[in-house]
Amino acid sequence: MKKTFCSINSWALIAACVMVCLQARQGSAQSTTFTKFPFIIKIDTRGTYQSITGDPSQAELNNINWSGTGTLGIDWERDGTIDTLFEHPLGWGLSLGHVYSTPGVYEVAFYGDGEVEFQIKDASKQLVSVVDWGEVTWNNCSWMFLYANHLTSVDEYHTPVFSTPNLDCSNMFDGCSSLQVSSLNHWDMSNVAKMNSMFANSSFNGAIGDWDVSNVTQMYQVFQDNTSFNQYIGNWDVSSVEFANFMFQGATAFDQNLGSWDISNISSMFNMLSSSGMSTENYDATLTGWASLSSPPQGISLGASDLTYCDSEASRQVLIDQYNWTISGDSKFCGNPPVAVCKDLDADIYDVYPFCLPIPPPFALSFFDFDNNPNPTIFGLTFSLLEEDSLFDVGNHEVNLVVADENGLSDTCQANLNVTADSIPFPNSAQDIGSQGSGSTYSFDGCGTEWYTITTGAQTTNGAAFDNLATITRSVCHGGNGFVFTNIEHASGGYAGVVVRAGDTPSAPVVGFFKGNGLVHQRIVRGTEGAPVSVTNQIASNSTIVGSVGIIKEGNYLRTYTRGYGNIWQGIGNPIYFPYSCYNVGIAAYKFPHTSNVEAVFRNIEVSRSLPGNYLSEGPAPTLAIAQQDSAIKAKLVPNPATHQVQLQLPEPLSAPALVSVVNQLGQPLVEKQVADGAATVDLLLEGLPAGMYYVHVNTGSQLVNLPLVKQ
Secondary structure, three states: OOEEEEEOOHHHHHOOOOOEEEEOOOOOHHHOOOOOOOEEEEEEOOOOOOOOOOOHHHOEEEEEEEEEOOEEEEEOOOOOOOOEEEEOOOOOOOEEEEEOOOOOEEEEEEEEOOEEEEEOHHHHHHEEEEEEOOOOEEEEOOOOOOOOOOOOEOOOOOOOEOOOOOEEOOOOOOOOOOOOOOEOOOOOOOOEEEOOOOOOOOOOOOEOOOOOOOOOOEOOOOOOOOOOOOOOOOOOOOOOOOEOOOOOOOOOOOOOOOOOOOOOOOOEEOOOOOOOOOOHHHHHHHHHHHHOOOOOOOOOEEEOOOOEEOOOHHHHHHHHHHHOOEEEOOEEOOOOOOOOOOOOEEEEOOOOOOOOEEOOOOEEOOOOOHHHOOOOOOOEEEEEEOOOOOEEOOEEEEEEEEEEOOOOOEEEEEEEEEEEOOOOOOOOEEEEEOOOOOOEEEEEOOOOOOOEEEEEOOOOOOOOOOOOEEEEEEEEEOOOOEEEEEEEEEEEOEEEEEEEEOOOOOOOOEEEEEEOOOOEEEEEEEOOOOOOOEEEEEEOOOOOOOEEEEEEEEOOEEEEEEEOHHHOEEEEEEEEEOOOOEEEEEEEEEEOOOOOOEEEEEOOOEEEOOOOOOOOOOOOOOEEOOOOOOOOOOOEEEOOOEOOEEEEEOOOOOOOOEEEEEEOOOOOEEEEEEEOOOOOEEEEEOOOOOOEEEEEEEEOOOEEEEEEEEEO
16 A cells, blocks of 8 residues: 655645645546656665664655646656645645655656656655656756765756746755766756756766856855866856855866856855866966956955966966955965875885995986875986995885976985895796695895795696696797706705796696706606696716706707706707797796705896707707698608507608607607618507507607607
């Protein structure tokens, strides 16, 4: 059951005016037909927004004013039934309410064919939107949505009918702090006389620059304390405005030029611009425009607290001297002086120059960040040390900060600068791969040896689906040749070396070559994502406790090298197929199984996109290549796919002995056969190999042929 109630102020009863307020019965309201489309709002009665004590189901609409000339009607649920039908003259303070049987979100339609007015009053916290302005004729639009701080939108498609002369729209959206409107430019405001506080204390920032406000006489506080509005209204015709007190006071976002306004009839501008967001440029333009009017008003008191002027100094003085203006609160400023706000800082030595030197002269800092501002506007920023007889290196330093702008204005403050050297210099970065056991740490001695140190509890084991490494790498996208080398100072408790990884996950394809404190090296290989990792021991005949390791990339193959006595590079193991053009390359470490962690110290990371010079003791590196293209004679496998045996058919007999092998995708040889020179075919037994993808390699020492093989 719908329950509607209404009341009228006692003074209206004394005036002996008659109002009929009916609870509509079935069909009774339909005897009255309204010709104009209704004004429609959306309300929320669930207690979501308003402060309601007790059960939210007790939420109801209270004290809404809907009055006008002639018969009026309200459809409280917009279900096609006019629930409340009555007559009430304008301006009599009618109070209407309604209790809904079920709390919810409702649209309410207000009908009236005469002139009408509406105020949301005590239901302001339940109003969420204006759905349609309808075709009703507004006699008054003041206080319509006062303090409706949950009103988010209004009908921007239709235009309210403001055809009544001398319309008052004061406080219409005052306090609507959630209102988001794009444009009300199409409104016909030509009959509006008052706009006092129309958008005060609201979030309104819609376009209204096309409004015809030529008949408005009062603009008190229109945008007072509206911290969102910043639309151009410089074309408004304000020639009829008499009062503009507090119009933009506290409108901190407003920064527009009002110099085109004809303010000839204004008599009061008290605090009109005080604490607004008007920039020096727009304040200058405004004063200059007003001073150039043919007849500016006399004796104006203009409030402009917190504003600054520069180029308009002469115009401002004309207003004061010739037209007896009093302009208060502003000040002359021709520039934007910096403000040095010091705070204690941490700085990495590779971001600031110079470090690790005796006390330098004042120097520029490019990294400085005021309160995490990513784009600080700084023209000149210098630090100078306050200590005497000290090196500017790792540690804490008292510094003097001087900030200067392009006009030579500056400010100074003091701070404590903590210089660190633990960060890994760009473009390298530290990264944990997989489990780190007892944890890992990374450091770089930037002011001393310039060595890298990795300490980690990570351990990598043969056959695991994931490898565990502590790495310092950089990202490279390069399909051609290249290399990575490092010099190992020591690796206590584990292995240190170089690594190439085709991804960041622990299961990514990887090739690494590592050295411990002895002759034993280890190679780790995973050819494809998620395959078991192969960890194999390698013995280098010329290895030293302190030595170097490297990986050379030639096309789609990687080869591992060590360098020891005599500065001689020695290739270790077979080439590894690695067909990836983007990968991470750098240094890495992992521990022995019986130790808690490894401490690995690296003297450098050398990465290049070209091959080094003479890096093999036995001569030039072999040419690594896949089989020839289809346009030429090439080696082939018959049959392919194969089951038990495959025959390698060469385009011409071998000119030298060769090692023919069947390898898996990790590059591990599973079948090997030594073939004499002169051979043109080679039979290979595949018994015992599981079905899958393999490669047949032919290595003559000067050329490597690589053919894909499918085993069924």
